[in-house]
Amino acid sequence: MKLKHFIFAILAFSAIISCKDYLNIPPMNVVQDKDLYSDAAGMTVYLSRMYSQMPFEDFKYSPARQFFDDWLVTPGANDGASLGRDAGTAMTSEGYSRNGAYWVRAFNLLRDANRMLETLPEYKSNFSEADYNHFIGEGYFARAMVFYALAKRYGGVPLVTSVLKYPENPAAELEVPRSTEEETWNQVLADFDLAITNLSASSPKRGYANKYVAYAFKSEAMLFAGSVAKYNKITGLGQKTNVRVIGFDPGTAAAVSKKYFKEAYNAAREVMKSGKYSLYKKKWAANDKAAQYQNMVDMFFDASSPENIYIKEYKYPDLTHGYDAYNIPRQLMGGNGYSAGNCPTLDFVELFDGIAKNTDGTIKVFDANGKYLLFDNVTDIFANAEPRLRAYVIFPGDVFKGEEIEIRRGIFTGNAANGIAPLRVMNSGTADYTVAGPSNYNQVDAYRALGAFAGQKSLFLSQNGTTHETVTLPDGTVMNAGGKSGPFTSDGTAAMTGFTVRKWLNPNMPQALVLEARSEQSFILMRYAEIQLNAAEAASELTLAGEAAPAGDNYQQIAYDAIKDIRERAGADPLAGISDLTGQSGLQIIRKERTKELAFENKTLWDIRRWRTQHSDILNGYTQSDGAYYKGLYPFYSSTAGKYFFDAGLDEGRRRFRLTEQEYYFLIPSDEVSKSPMIDQQPGR
DSSP: OOTHHHHGGGGGGTTTSOOOOTTSOOOTTSOOHHHHTSSHHHHHHHHHHHHHTOOOOSTTOBTTTTBSSOSSOOTTTTSSSEEETTOSGGGSSTTGGGTTHHHHHHHHHHHHHHHHHHHGGGGGGGSOHHHHHHHHHHHHHHHHHHHHHHHHHHSSOOOOOSOOOTTTSOGGGGOOOOOOHHHHHHHHHHHHHHHHHHSOSSOSSTTOOOHHHHHHHHHHHHHHHHHHHHHOOOOEEOTTTOOEEESOOTTTHHHHHHHHHHHHHHHHHHHHHHOSOOOOOSSOOTTOHHHHHHHHHHHTTOTTOTTEEEEEOOBTTTBOBOHHHHHSOGGGOOTTOOOOOEEEOHHHHTTSSSSOBOTTSOBOOBOTTSOBOOBSSTTGGGTTOOHHHHHHEEOTTOEETTEEOOOOOEEEOSOOTTOOOOSOOOSSSSOOOSTTSOSSGGGSHHHHTOGGGTTOOOEEEBSSSSOBOEEEOTTSOEEESSBTTBOOSSOTTSOTTSOEEOTTOOTTOOGGGOSTTOBOOOEEEEEHHHHHHHHHHHHHHHHHTTOOOOTTOOHHHHHHHHHHHHHHHHTOOOOSOGGGGSHHHHHHHHHHHHHHHTTTTTOHHHHHHHTTOTTTOOBTTBOTTTOEEOEEEEEEEETTTTEEEEEEEEOTTOOEEOOOGGGGSOOOOHHHHHTOSSOOOOTTO
């Protein structure tokens, strides 16, 4: 990549950066440096520009398209926790369909940050010492965030830490090769540390960073670096420069991983010890599932939450998003015609406590005789589920916005006197829940009146939200086969997995406003629960590595207290004791808790990437290298029994995700590689 090409991006900054024409007379309609750097108000303009380019992964972040200002996104539909309406191979790996898209955009913000860091000292006398230091800290914070975003995508990158001047400098001097991955992570560390040194302890202006915001993101970044240093198996040298652009030197990787884990732990502990933040528990009450559920719902909408460390705010009409319009249950669909864009998988739901499960951890839907368990109410199967799950996922029969969300796959009219046998039978007499089995219920014998149901159709379904088969119930009422919110076989706007997302949906948004670009709830980019999880994971990793804790700390106790507090707030089953978090099994408990707590916050995908488990973990018999399949839970009503039952199995759409080990590192844009004598493509690709 020739970085001189990025210099022209500064033309978009013409309202801020000083320039001069051929007569050396500054244009009257352009803000000059002497005005821009004259006081805190002028700096607000500059920082607004920088913050608008920050790689914040919020409501407008599209993992598949690599945009940070997208208009159609369903956060979370890329890591196995949910299936998105737009999901497919493009959602397999973050950035899969637009490899390299962020590479170009990153250097625009880098130039702005470097320019401020170089220019502001010339005007230091215009500011108080506190303001000057804070603004310098903002520059380092922005640079740290950019290098962090680049490092976790590409490994080693060009470490551009000064303004490259064109045409003043010869073209050859504008060529900056990729540094090693280790050097890149060290730069991330150094910039976060400089940000922490300079930033104010409290944000001087709404939306600005502060010392503890920087500590928080540092802990996240260093946890990523430590994980890659420990678990990554891919390494290679660039062909042009012979630099280790991906991976770490095998001889030093273990020591480097411990260094980064220590930095992650210490940064998280600084936030914890500050006393500035705490878990949100305003409506929490012990042994009260309803209160615990409502507490977790409110947490994401309370601007005064003590858990919020850094948020991205939205306000109509200046800056809005469309999360509600894209993800609302189908029966509450807004005027734009979108809904249920993000449907949690059964694989995700099965992670939580309070659900009857088989010995292998899968949800229990059959009795000891292999017949479906029957429930008086469709909500009974989740009656004891941990409140956190209810706050994140809408179950069949849940109430949202005062309306029962009707999720039903079909109606079974066959004899239920001796129990109801598995439905997924196709003219064989044996239930088949494998990939080779029936993918849709309209293929099974009960629907087609074949096999044991020869001559008598016993299963009724709905094709979409308007084309229903109907059943007359014993009391004479007529019932649509499918629920108002699906699932349906040919409608991409329904609960395709039997669930829809609850987290982030605004329960108080008037139905008339459920439209694109009308939502204005804030996105929490960093919260205290993540800091606790960072500390717990880093502590566990350091304990496994045989490292001693800092004076006054006990790694195992810190980890246990953090997980205990988070699980208690969530209404999850308590840990048996501190011994639960020992060894490798303890680390897995911490990882699982992280996956549950931070779901749909654009965190989980990066976690499974840094753990290097995304391609290899076996799910439903397959890995993502093979192409993993995900499960749904499909509710049915038995008209003869007057009860509900659930069929658990592979998602009917057979949506699958593929990811190879090499794809942990995104490709550098091919045109940037081809035109540069120094920029190397990822080795082996």
